[in-house]
Each structure stands twice: as structure tokens, then as C-alpha cells.
Amino acid sequence: MDVVQELGEDALSKDLTGEIKHEKRHFASGAYSDVYGGDWTDASTGRVTRVAIKVLRGITDNETGLMKTRKMIRREIAVWMGLEHPNITPFLGVVTGFGPLSAMVSPYCSKETIVRYTLENPVVDRLPLILGVANGLAYLHSLNIIHGDLKGDNILIDDDYSPRLVDFGRSRILGRRGFTDAPTVPKRYMAPELMVIPDDITTADRKIEIYAFAMVVIEVCILADFVDNSGRINFVVLQILTSKPTFLVFLHQHYAAMLIQGGKRSGNARCLPTHFADEIWEITKDCWHDDPQARPEMAAVILRLEEMRLKKSRAA
Incomplete structure (x- = not known):
């Protein structure tokens, strides 16, 4: 059958x-x-x-x-x-x-992945794209569904220039038998708790995916100055120096990974578009908090992104 x-x-x-x-x-x-x-x-x-x-x-x-x-x-x-x-x-x-x-x-989505689209269109407004991803993820979470493989390669841009989540092969449904396997998040998007005690993590958790969302934001917002001449992110190392320990962002073939030295992350974001770098950075920091319970729900993230959108429209 x-x-x-x-x-x-x-x-x-x-x-x-x-x-x-x-x-x-x-x-x-x-x-x-x-x-x-x-x-x-x-x-x-x-x-x-x-x-x-x-x-x-x-x-x-x-x-x-x-x-x-x-x-x-x-x-x-x-x-x-x-x-x-x-x-x-x-x-x-x-x-x-x-x-x-x-x-x-x-x-078929002719604009390819969200990362490819933003790299090839460096002046495109990232905020609607991030907001669209957040809305799609919040919708899944409202149905108790965990995407399970959230990354830039699994977000496509449709003909109306809207982001659409795809690839539900690793998705899990909370509380439904047969759909609650252990998380299989790619290492570059993996929350710290999965790296430290993966065997102790229960079925799926929205807060694990909130961390992956933060990584997607970095992928989407990364400036073209930080990629190679071919237009692809290929073993580029960004070193952002502040008074805190060095924060390294490793990028490889549209993936982003964070290596934190001394357990701290930078408070700066020179790799992001300057017109909303600080606000986006604050949201991202909250989403990748080491304590899973301190990470916001997607509904709260959307409210902050909507406030940014309204502020921008008023200033236009």
C-alpha cells in the first residue's frame, strides 16, 4: 500500500x-x-x-x-x-x-531561498521578510507544530516577494503520538541546551525553535560586504570586537553558526543594516538567550517587529 x-x-x-x-x-x-x-x-x-x-x-x-x-x-x-x-x-x-x-x-518559487534573495538584492527591506517568517512560525506554534528544521534554506520567496516556510520532513506535533521524536535541529541553528544535554531534552519545544529563528534573522540581515565575490556565503568569518569577548559568526553556504567565547555574545552588530540594526539585534539576543524559558514566544516577537514596521512607516 x-x-x-x-x-x-x-x-x-x-x-x-x-x-x-x-x-x-x-x-x-x-x-x-x-x-x-x-x-x-x-x-x-x-x-x-x-x-x-x-x-x-x-x-x-x-x-x-x-x-x-x-x-x-x-x-x-x-x-x-x-x-x-x-x-x-x-x-x-x-x-x-x-x-x-x-x-x-x-x-515553484522563482525567487529561491530567502538568503539567496537577500544576497542578490542587498537593498531590499528585510523587515517584511523577517516579519513574514515570524508569522509563519507563530502559525505553526499555534497548532502545536514544531517545524524542526528552521533555516534560511527552508524559507522560499514566492512571486509576491513573501517568505514561505517549506520542508516539513522533520516537523513534530506536540502531544500527538508518533510525531514527538527528539529534536533534530542542524548544529548551526541548535540551541545551547541541545548541545549540552540532548538526551535530556523532552519531545519538541517551541523555545528551541525560537533560537533557530534568531539564527535565521542573522542570515537574512547579513550585509553583502560580509560575503565573497561570488555572492555566496562561503567560509566567511566575521569578527566583531567590543569590550566583551570576541563574537565570531561563521557562515558557510547560507548557514550561520555562532561560536561564543567565554559564554557571552557581542552587544554590537556591524554585519547588519544600520537603519534598524540595534532593534533587530535586541530581538535576536532575546531569542537566543541561554535560558530557554527566557526566550520570548513568537507572538511577542511579532509585536516588536510590528512596532518597528509602524515606526518606519511613520518616518517615511
């Missing part, structure tokens, strides 16, 4: 097999998947939509491996298909033909 059949009628109604023509080569890759471009012709309306098709990699005929991969797909679809928000990439359906299991279909 395929993943779609296991999920029931809702998933079956989203089977787009036969309506999609896909390209032979993938245009993007993740840790566990490849993404192909394609065109979906809606059978009911005739409308053609450019789509992205996520195909899990490394699927074999081994029954144990198939069961594990089937579970991964089933979990991701179960979370993703129920989401509807302007800052969440929509789940359009599934398609077969890429192997023994279904592939997942979503709209």
Missing part, C-alpha cells in the same frame, strides 16, 4: 499523477531529497501551474528501508496537507513515477 492510500481520502484527492510533466534533472537538493521542476495542468480547470516536486533520495527495495522512508513521507504529508497560511508553502498534492513511493508537490 502506498503512502497516499494509507493517509486516506484527503490525500487520495490530491493525487496529481497524470497531470504533471516534470523535468528529468533536479534543480535543488537537500539532505534527504532532490527537487524537480514541473508543470501541473489542473484536470478540472485546465490551468497550468509551475510546481516543485520533492523526491526523497536513497529509496531502495529493501523492505526495512522502504518502511522507514514511507513513514517519513507519511509524517510530512500528514503535517503539511493541513496547513494554510500566507507564509507557509502550500501542499498541492502527490505524484508517482519517481520510484516506489509518492513524491510531494508544491508551487
Whole structure:
């Protein structure tokens, strides 16, 4: 039985097999998947939509491996298909033909990832982008869903220049059996408590993801002066010197990682756009607080970002 059949009628109604023509080569890759471009012709309306098709990699005929991969797909679809928000990439359906299991279909975002977009458009206003990410994350948290892999590479920019969260393969649902695995946050976005006592961390925690949000803010706001001539963040080391211990930001292929010497972080942010660097920096510091309980909820972060937006609109 395929993943779609296991999920029931809702998933079956989203089977787009036969309506999609896909390209032979993938245009993007993740840790566990490849993404192909394609065109979906809606059978009911005739409308053609450019789509992205996520195909899990490394699927074999081994029954144990198939069961594990089937579970991964089933979990991701179960979370993703129920989401509807302007800052969440929509789940359009599934398609077969890429192997023994279904592939997942979503709209194609031509502006690529949020980090690539901001690097290629250095004068773009970052505040609406950060606010959009915050709204998408707050929506997930309101449903007791933890994204589980929040980073710049998993935030796309749509044709309306709005950020949309994508890739729910590591998502977890608080209090729901089978969806509360231990956190698998990438190390560059990992909260300190995960590095120190990962075995003692209970199922998912919103405060862990608040820390990852702070890392995304740094990624989005980083100035082009701190990347190499190719326009890519590639082993760049930013050294910000203040009266406090040195604060190093390591950036590699759109990832950001913080190394704190002496347990303190800098109070300065020379790598950020100056017109709102201090305010953004204060929000970021609160979100990456060493004490998880001291980190704000996303609703509180959104209020502060909205205040910044209103202040900016009044000054315009």
C-alpha cells in the first residue's frame, strides 16, 4: 500500500499523477531529497501551474528501508496537507513515477531561498521578510507544530516577494503520538541546551525553535560586504570586537553558526543594516538567550517587529 492510500481520502484527492510533466534533472537538493521542476495542468480547470516536486533520495527495495522512508513521507504529508497560511508553502498534492513511493508537490518559487534573495538584492527591506517568517512560525506554534528544521534554506520567496516556510520532513506535533521524536535541529541553528544535554531534552519545544529563528534573522540581515565575490556565503568569518569577548559568526553556504567565547555574545552588530540594526539585534539576543524559558514566544516577537514596521512607516 502506498503512502497516499494509507493517509486516506484527503490525500487520495490530491493525487496529481497524470497531470504533471516534470523535468528529468533536479534543480535543488537537500539532505534527504532532490527537487524537480514541473508543470501541473489542473484536470478540472485546465490551468497550468509551475510546481516543485520533492523526491526523497536513497529509496531502495529493501523492505526495512522502504518502511522507514514511507513513514517519513507519511509524517510530512500528514503535517503539511493541513496547513494554510500566507507564509507557509502550500501542499498541492502527490505524484508517482519517481520510484516506489509518492513524491510531494508544491508551487515553484522563482525567487529561491530567502538568503539567496537577500544576497542578490542587498537593498531590499528585510523587515517584511523577517516579519513574514515570524508569522509563519507563530502559525505553526499555534497548532502545536514544531517545524524542526528552521533555516534560511527552508524559507522560499514566492512571486509576491513573501517568505514561505517549506520542508516539513522533520516537523513534530506536540502531544500527538508518533510525531514527538527528539529534536533534530542542524548544529548551526541548535540551541545551547541541545548541545549540552540532548538526551535530556523532552519531545519538541517551541523555545528551541525560537533560537533557530534568531539564527535565521542573522542570515537574512547579513550585509553583502560580509560575503565573497561570488555572492555566496562561503567560509566567511566575521569578527566583531567590543569590550566583551570576541563574537565570531561563521557562515558557510547560507548557514550561520555562532561560536561564543567565554559564554557571552557581542552587544554590537556591524554585519547588519544600520537603519534598524540595534532593534533587530535586541530581538535576536532575546531569542537566543541561554535560558530557554527566557526566550520570548513568537507572538511577542511579532509585536516588536510590528512596532518597528509602524515606526518606519511613520518616518517615511
